[in-house]
Amino acid sequence: MLWSITEHHRARGVFELWKSLPETARRAFAAEFSSGGASNAEPCGPSDYSRQCELRSGHLEAVGVRSEAVAPTLCKSRGGSLEVRYEVNCWVLSHKGRFPAYAFCEKRGGGISMYDSLNGSLQNPLLMRMPPSVLDEFPSTPGKVKMERSNYFGRVGSRWHSSVSAKLLCLTSILLLLTISAFFWVSSAGIDSQRPPTFQRSHEWEKRVRQSCLPRREDNPLVVLVTGAAGFVGSHVSLALRKRGDGVVGLDNFNSYYEVSLKRARQELLAKHSVFVIDGDINDKFIIESILEAVPITHVMHLAAQAGVRYAMQNPQSYIHSNIAGLVNIFEVCKAANPQPAIVWASSSSVYGLNTKVPFSEADRTDQPASLYAATKKAGEGIAHTYNHIYGLSITGLRFFTVYGPWGRPDMAYFSFTRDILKGNPISVYSGAGGKDLARDFTFIDDIVKGCVASLDTAEKSTGSGGKKTGPAMLRVFNLGNTSPVTVPTLVDILEKHLNTKAKRQIIKMPRNGDVPFTHANISSAQAQLGYRPTTNLDTGLKKFVKWYLSYYGDNTNRRLWVGNHEKII
Ligand SMILES: O=C(O)[C@H]1O[C@H](OP(=O)(O)OP(=O)(O)OC[C@H]2O[C@@H](n3ccc(=O)[nH]c3=O)[C@H](O)[C@@H]2O)[C@H](O)[C@@H](O)[C@H]1O
Structure with missing residues (x-):
């Protein structure tokens, strides 16, 4: 089966393309999607929506296109041939709500490949087989950019195409598109191919960044870029800074490690407090540079990371991507900035x-x-030392101890236990060597936020300029814990009390998956230098968490959660 993609499809996006396919083609297309690795038995992550919807219900529920629709994002000479990518910003509507996504097509070798992704990486190549005639519509030689042939539109034959004015509009758009493509191709050396095609630096975007960063106090306000701002700790820190009058802009890639809707809800909360959270990945140099160029960022609170200890066995690469490559990218941009911001991470x-x-x-x-x-966090500390030593970046690393609280992470034990206890599901309580209980120095989010803000407030300025160090710069590392470890069975006791429900405990031997038997923080350094004093014990903190959990989820036990790329229905 061959399918064709037209300029019309490119202009109107995936939905038009999808709608135009005959039913048999849609089914075959879906089968091809599913041959990419998913099966009916294995739910896909949100980055596979079209595939997933098809597999679930037998038809694609809906795919829509945002207003900006199409833009050439990258035109690059690779091995002597010109590649043109056509970007389609779209949203995907499923029973879980509306999600932003994008797709783009590019010519590679003899065919057109269509990709979809929510994470800025080409995770799911969805091959569109093309009739040879259609391939001619795509430029293939550097410098030779072909126009669409008018008879091609005639071949496709739709009401839209028959309109002369629409044709003119289309041709003008294509000309514009190709001109911009050529510009991108000429200047391709400076283009970071990691840049997700959804990001466009516009006047409007810069205005939003500036507004978000506008301080509301006069006594030495900070202007902070918070990465991972739609995450658990990031959203709390952003809110705390904004509430006391600092300028804050957030960055988050909204990946699907756990339910994206929770991240979007945090983003909404921040928007209500005038904090703009940009959709973008920390590996995207262009976005971070754009932020630092748009506003004089004094501090970077770098909280974006691939979290979770056990998930590293399932998806090791995501840890390298975020915790190593992403961290280096942040340091690289900050080191080159003038003035260099101070970094807390x-x-x-x-x-x-x-x-x-x-x-x-x-x-x-x-x-x-x-x-x-x-290992990636430890590597990060080594990398921080290097950037401090060579470039004069002021860097503070914070060793968080099992942070919990309202708006928390669904992958963590206290959160998933709550969900399962309410649902009447059994919970697995791990036990250590010799049947010993595991213990954690559980630390409440409000205490962590205080430690983060105090770290920003006490951070000295970076000393580099123009990428060169001009003097020694501050390099610190602090434990931020609670100093009173609690065993996991005790955690469950407390949850039972606040949920007024007995847990169905299954005691199992701790799997060999990265866990450690206990944690316990010495916080004397943070106490002395940051004035850090945790004040919330686990009982009080979990009470607050349960209150939030019930207000957020109610008793809707059919809500769907995304954990580690797998959907769990609670
Ligand atoms: O301080 C950190 O640096 C890390 O803290 C957190 O990791 P952990 O301390 O492992 O938290 P968490 O998963 O809540 O497990 C808590 C306890 O429950 C036990 N546990 C867990 C799951 C389960 O099903 N059963 C169970 O007994 C489990 O064995 C453990 O004893 C962050 O997730 C991590 O991103 C990182 O920030």
Whole structure:
């Protein structure tokens, strides 16, 4: 079966393309999607929506196109041939709501490939087989950009095409598109191919960034870029800074590690407090540079990361992408900025790994990571040292100890236990060697926020200029914990009390998946230098969490959660 993609389709997006396919083609197309790895038995992540919807219901529920519809994003010479990508910003509507997505087509070799992605990477190549005649419509030689042939439109034959004015409009758009493509091709050396095609730096965008960064206090306000701003800690920190009058702009890639709708809800909350959260990945140099050019960012609160200790065994690459490559990207842009911002970033208690000396102190060894997550955080600390040493960046690393609270992360034990207890599902409580209970220094989000804000407030300026160090710069690392570890069975006891429901506990031996038996923070350094004093015990903190959980989810036990690319129905 061959399908054709027309300029009309490109202009109107995936929906038009999809609608125009005959039913048999849609089915075959869907079958081809599913041959990419998913099966009916295995739910796909949100980045596979079209595939997933098709698999679930037998038809694609809806795919729509945003107003901007189509724009050439990249025109690059690769191995002597010109590649043109046509970007289609679209949204996908499913039973879970409306989600932004994008698709783009590009010519590669002998065919047109169509990709969809929510994460800025080409995760799901969806091959569109093309009739040879259609391939002629795509430019293939550097410098030779062909126009659409008018008889091609005639071949497709639709009401839209028959309108002369529409044709003129279309041809003008194509000319414009090709001109911009040629411009991008000429200047391709400066183009970062990682840039998600959804990002467009416009006057309107800059205005929103500036407004978001406008401080509302006069006594030395900070102007902070918060990465991972739609995440758990990021949203709380952004809100706290904004509430006290600092300028804040957020960045988040809204990936599907857990339910995207929760991240969107946090984004909405921030928008209500005039914080703009930009959709973008920390690996995208262009976006971060654009933010730093648009406003004089004084501090970067870098909280975007691939979290979760156990998920590293399922998706190791995502840890490298976010916690290593993304971190380096942040440092690279900051080091080149003038003036350089000071950076505070999230390390983790997991760097203490299999240490047995307690409580964990910053001076202790951190060379026995038990998980890839821990290893990437430890690597991050080494990378921070390098950028401080060579470029004079002021950097503070914060080792968070199992942060919990309202608006938390659904992948964490206290959150998933709550969900399962309410649903009447059994929960797995891990036990350590010799049946010993596992314990964590659970730390309430409000205490963590105070530690983050105090770190920003006490961070000295970076000393580099024009990418060169001019003097020694501050380099710090702090434990932010609660200093009173609690066992996991006790955590469950407290949840049972606040939920007024007995848990169905299944005690199982801790799987060998990256977990450590206990954590316990020594916080004397943070106390002395940041004035950090945690004040919320686990009982009080979980009470607040349960209150939030019930107000957010109610008793709707059919809500769907996304955890680690898998949907769980609660
Ligand atoms: O401080 C950190 O640096 C990390 O903290 C957090 O990791 P952890 O301390 O492992 O939290 P979390 O998953 O809530 O498990 C809590 C306890 O429940 C046990 N646990 C877990 C799941 C389960 O099904 N059963 C169970 O007993 C489990 O064995 C453990 O003993 C962050 O997720 C991580 O991103 C990182 O920030």
